Amino acid sequence: MKKALVAIDQSQNSQSLISYAFRFAEKNSIERLDFIHVVTRIDLTIPGYVDYPPHYNEDSIRQSFLNMIEKGMRESGASATPFEFVLATGTPYEEILRMAEKNxxxxxLIGHRGLSNLERFFIGSVAAKVVRHAPCNILVHLPKETEEPAKT
Incomplete structure (x- = not known):
């Protein structure tokens, strides 16, 4: 059985990645997609970083991601590939790698968040760490720019 793991967060890039994953699965005969989001509970004040309070509502977060996945499946225009969603807690790249090795x-498939050089220096890129240590092939998704630059 050909299966792929798709690492997602709540960014617009992840919404694009989800749609791409369903199209990719159809074209490449992938029989199952598993989506993973890793909740971190560290106090970082980096712009764009999504952190959850110590007592986050797991059911609410899970439903939010299921809604994103279902929306991505509809937007992809691809036939429905069976999928599962896993909500894990820990360090994102470690949990992604742990799941990849276990299963x-x-x-x-992972998105590229586009961190600045300074942010990447201090916290590193989850995608870069996954690429460096992955036990299988990696596809780093860079969404296409859909907006034209503003005319001046």
Whole structure:
């Protein structure tokens, strides 16, 4: 069985990645997609970083991601590939790698958040760490720019 792991967060890039993953699965005969989001509970004040309070509502977060996945499946225009969603807690790249190794995926799809050089220096890129240590092939998704630059 060909299966792929898709690492997502709540960014617009992840919404694009979800749609891409369903199209990719259809074109490449992937039989199942597993989506993972990792909740971190560290206090960082980096712009754009999504952190959850110590007593986050797991059901609410899970439903939010299921809604994102279902929206991405509809927007993809691809036939419905079976999927599962896993909500994990820990360090994102470690949990993604742990799941990839445990379930022996053929591929990991992950988005690129576009951190600045300074942010990447201090906290690193989850995608870069996954690429560096992955037990399987990796596809790093860079969404296409859909907006034209403003005319001056």
């Amino acid at each position: 022996k995926y053929e591929l990991i």
